[in-house]
Amino acid sequence: MGDDKPEKSADLLYMYQRVTDYLVGMTDNHAKYVASQLNGMGI
Numbered sequence: 391m392g393d394d395k396p397e398k399s400a401d402l403l404y405m406y407q408r409v410t411d412y413l414v415g416m417t418d419n420h421a422k423y424v425a426s427q428l429n430g431m432g433i
Contacts, residue, residue, distance in 0.1 A: 395408075416424065
């Protein structure tokens with residue numbers, strides 16, 4: 391998540407909101423790229 395990742399001291403609700411905002415803001419191509427990275431397929 392780079393600069394968008396929540397700080398460790400943030401409360402749980404805030405962290406969930408940040409992750410949700412990150413996911414909702416992705417384009418389809420970026421979501422496919424991130425999914426392939428998480429699955430270990432690379433580019």
